[in-house]
Amino acid sequence: MLTELAPRLVNSGYDVTVYVRNPYTGGKKGQWEYNGVKLISLPCIRNKYLETPIFTFVALFHSLKYNFDVYYFHAVVTGMFIPFARLFGKRVLLQTHGLDWKREKWGIISKAIIKLSTFLGIKFANIVTSVSLEEVNYFSERYRKLIYHTPNGISMPETVTMTDEIKKFNIEADRYILFLSRLVPEKGCHFLIEAYNKLENNLKKKYKLVIAGDTQYKDKYYYSLKSNESENIIFTGFAVGELKRQLLSHAAVFVQPSTMEGMPLAVLEAMAYGLPVIGSDIQEISDIIVDKSLLFKSGNTADLTEKLNLVLTNQSFYKSLAELKKSEVINKYDWNSITKIISNLIEKL
Missing domain, CATH: 3.40.50.2000 (Glycogen Phosphorylase B;)
Known part of the structure; x- marks a missing residue:
């Protein structure tokens, strides 16, 4: 604002x-x-x-x-x-x-x-x-x-080709799933971690999970998420400026697994960058998400794993579809x- x-x-x-x-x-x-x-x-x-x-x-x-x-x-x-x-x-x-x-x-x-x-x-x-x-x-x-x-x-996306900031976290372009939000329970990051861990080993070996977010007040929930940090599950802290631009420019897919929202700005930004977006089926997300086929039942990690598998094994198709729709999002919002x-x-x- x-x-x-x-x-x-x-x-x-x-x-x-x-x-x-x-x-x-x-x-x-x-x-x-x-x-x-x-x-x-x-x-x-x-x-x-x-x-x-x-x-x-x-x-x-x-x-x-x-x-x-x-x-x-x-x-x-x-x-x-x-x-x-x-x-x-x-x-x-x-x-x-x-x-x-x-x-x-x-x-x-x-x-x-x-x-x-x-x-x-x-x-x-x-x-x-x-x-x-x-x-x-x-x-x-x-x-x-x-x-x-x-x-x-949303503003016009600033898509970048540089990858120097994400490389600091050992992240490669087009080889990661992106979560970009505060680390509070209603944002559902714990569902995403659980769903990611259920992916087949070949997909986990190819794609990392990048959690770009933090919380103002560190609590039990925050530390429970951080306990999952590993070579494949990477926490960057709050992403702003060039790091945020690079994360949005080079992700394979964006995931918003919230159980409640107002109107998730991160979803709009991800779609404006031409990313496939997987989201929970709560109304606040289903009202704005472009590809309704990528909605999963809120809180259902098996359903989320299935959607991740679908997008990651058909990445070029879903990327192309998201690219076609991004101008619609930019104009509408x-x-x-x-x-x-x-x-x-x-x-x-």
Whole structure:
């Protein structure tokens, strides 16, 4: 949102300010500009449960001195503060990114708080938009309120021929399966590892499994995944910049085995790079994946192994098919089109 949507809103004539958290700014503090977007950095508590709510609270009350016209909240967990914004006469646009209480990392109390926050956010926001059709349908039916659909956008892929970054991990072009996501339970990386281990030895010898991701808070789940690290199962950590471009440019197949999502940007990016994409059959993925034949039953590792075997033994066919479809994905999820949708919603406020 910061690197793609916000600058485009500036180019559309809006004065945009974004609040960012100190630990994620590369050491920058205070205020500065990025592509015309004003950034305000504030400290935050590094805590799995409290970081987002407390930061949102601090940012909201810090912002009151600037007399902003519109507040653009992201994620239902921030919704608990929308009534305060409305109390001060602010117009609010809320964008949801998934049914967050379903995430496996939350306990009973956290789930209850997120559900309450969801209710408050949708009830008091002037306009609500969601990234997936599942959310649109769910919130529309539950809250009897008009919910707009605003999908994630993608930029033009930067396909590269260089392989120097992936070679640092002993990875060869077209000889690996790619997972690119956070290492949290709902992303389903454990299903992929299990399915990969069920492949025939000749395929495992030819294709490695590359897990490009990490997690902010190291927990038992993270260490259970890392215990599988080997010569054939490679963990790169978070992939950004040139490493990410090379991974997406040279993978044999991309896999998204999530059990719940908002709208997986990684799937859109992989399809834009012309990669065959195997995904779980949850609605958030099935709504966007181009080749429906590569959907597998969520959580079913035998089915996932079968799909991996199908693509890896017919790689040229599935690569060619994905290449033919990538322009369709790029055009459908173009950031300029998404920006127009958001701009129209802002004007409704």
